[in-house]
Amino acid sequence: SEPGRQRDRVVTEEEWLQKWAAGNTGFHKEHGHPLLQKYLDVLLNGRSGLRIFFPLCGKAVEMKWLADMGHSVVGVEVSEQALKEFFAEHNLSYCEEPVPEISGAKKLQSTSGNISLYCCSIYDLSSSIIGKFDGVWDRGALVAVNPRDRQRYVNLMTTLMEKNSSYLLVTVSYDPNKHKGPPFYVPESEIKSLFG
Numbered sequence: 001s002e003p004g005r006q007r008d009r010v011v012t013e014e015e016w017l018q019k020w021a022a023g024n025t026g027f028h029k030e031h032g033h034p035l036l037q038k039y040l041d042v043l044l045n046g047r048s049g050l051r052i053f054f055p056l057c058g059k060a061v062e063m064k065w066l067a068d069m070g071h072s073v074v075g076v077e078v079s080e081q082a083l084k085e086f087f088a089e090h091n092l093s094y095c096e097e098p099v100p101e102i103s104g105a106k107k108l109q110s111t112s113g114n115i116s117l118y119c120c121s122i123y124d125l126s127s128s129i130i131g132k133f134d135g136v137w138d139r140g141a142l143v144a145v146n147p148r149d150r151q152r153y154v155n156l157m158t159t160l161m162e163k164n165s166s167y168l169l170v171t172v173s174y175d176p177n178k179h180k181g182p183p184f185y186v187p188e189s190e191i192k193s194l195f196g
Ligand code: SAH
Pocket: 013, 016, 017, 027, 028, 029, 055, 056, 057, 058, 059, 060, 076, 077, 078, 079, 082, 120, 121, 122, 123, 139, 140, 141, 144
């Protein structure tokens, strides 16, 4: 079972913003994740023009891949810096607007309209604000959520999914005594009980 020191660990939003400000973003994969390429067919399941959600998106380049394939991408991220770097690094122009339902939140949307990134906490969102999704790419998201918030996160994700949606989840397997996380170790048995 999971040692207490990971179970009780809390990383605050402020700490995440500091990681971005200091460039401590070793989790970012410049060339994208090989597992998305490998399991793309599972995510898409032969469908086109999907709505794909990127929880805790950072500046994941996979958002650009999927948008370029004709899907519509929605992400959420607390760091505005991360979102601005995303648009800048892909030479995408975007516009910014407030999100009326969430005080202090912003939506950064590509001018082409197919990438909408919300700058706020994922816990501020609901399907009435962002709708429901046909697919989810969860890499560095469940494993980055504070362990005490996992069930809340999964419950929210469940409300954001359409009936026939696919959910790709990437986790990391390692000895949780050797690293305090994030990424946190989420055992497979816990994933099963979280998603039910
Ligand atoms: N999924 C991305 C980033 C993983 S790191 C990738 O694959 O590269 C986790 C990200 O979640 C960080 O960028 C952090 O700033 C963001 N984050 C942490 N807590 C959050 C929250 N409650 N709501 C939205 N974003 C959050």
